[in-house]
Ligand code: DUC
Ligand code: ZN
């Protein structure tokens with residue numbers, strides 16, 4: 351029967367979110383058609399002996415080619431960003447299509463499709479960002495877009511150009527409930543951050559490090575609780591994205607104990623970095639390499655995040671890849687004349703789409719903190735389930751897309767900027783020692799990357815999404 355397979359992956363250990371087992375995989379027309387002890391004969395054979403065979407990584411939180419309020423240009427477009435993603439073991443990414451205030455959400459989505467078309471090395475789908483919830487957006491554009499397969503959107507509780515008032519949040523949540531969309535919330539209290547920023551600046555504390563004090567964990571905890579309360583009032587499921595530490599995480603656990611439909615995501619920066627990294631060498635601009643929002647916290651928060659990854663508080667582990675340059679006037683570092691005057695001008699975001707999977711595997715699986723099954727759940731299966739891609743994506747099962755990452759659990763290497771494919775001119779994880787690397791990324795049956803190098807054409811496709819399992 352399997353003589354008609356295009357591809358056979360032999361001899362590896364298949365790992366799903368639930369279990370692991372030894373089997374071959376047969377692929378035809380880009381889909382898995384056989385999982386058995388022995389797949390006989392295929393046009394292409396891949397020997398996976400000694401390797402783990404995982405569902406391709408799904409990075410459900412990346413920013414590519416997104417404009418910024420001050421005109422700073424992101425370091426990755428769809429070409430470089432998805433190249434980096436594929437090299438890092440991912441087969442699908444979900445960037446944001448951001449509405450710019452005063453413009454049509456639909457037009458913004460069309461513009462992102464144009465940016466992505468023909469340029470992607472992984473499959474791609476878009477979350478929306480709603481920044482201007484006008485009656486036209488709430489009444490027409492957003493419902494129509496959800497029905498067209500853009501089934502999740504993000505809202506912000508901070509940033510001058512993105513923040514929604516509590517009244518607006520409630521209105522937007524209401525639309526999400528009616529239309530069966532999943533809301534992602536950036537939970538940081540805007541007024542508290544502005545207050546802290548002003549105080550720090552008045553005291554002359556303007557180095558990048560003070561970003562971490564301005565974006566205080568208390569402000570994140572408060573906003574997380576407020577978002578949960580709004581979600582309870584409007585009876586809508588939400589995802590709190592990029593949860594950074596113990597305090598906001600406890601709010602999520604509090605909500606779950608009461609049966610509220612609150613989901614949570616965390617990211618590599620909250621297990622691999624601390625706020626001390628923002629000090630740089632001596633409170634200098636090296637610290638700008640670690641400026642992201644929310645910022646990394648302390649070692650107690652890192653321990654809390656590990657508890658949450660183990661006990662299921664976190665269902666999603668995404669990169670929040672938000673790449674900028676460090677060098678040059680457009681960069682986050684000392685050559686940027688505005689950033690020199692205050693941390694508040696340092697663009698918020700760090701690259702990480704290529705290093706997300708190695709960091710979680712190495713720090714989590716190789717160090718015995720989480721099982722390899724949970725690794726798969728956090729990085730592929732749960733994102734597919736929560737964002738309407740399952741079981742086409744995020745599964746190794748008959749009929750699923752043959753999106754597969756071959757993983758060498760014993761390979762040791764060191765994260766180095768010169769080996770990465772992203773557009774940024776640095777990595778915040780420089781020098782980190784890693785055990786366990788993706789060695790081959792297969793997208794719908796075709797190898798797209800091997801040993802950190804992309805080797806295929808940009809055949810990534812846009813993926814229209816169904817309703818989230820959190821909503822259905
Ligand atoms: N939020 C994100 O999700 N990414 C980067 C910066 C931010 O505030
Ligand atoms: Zn955010």
Ligand code: ZN
Nearest residue numbers: 411413670672
């Ligand atoms: Zn983000």
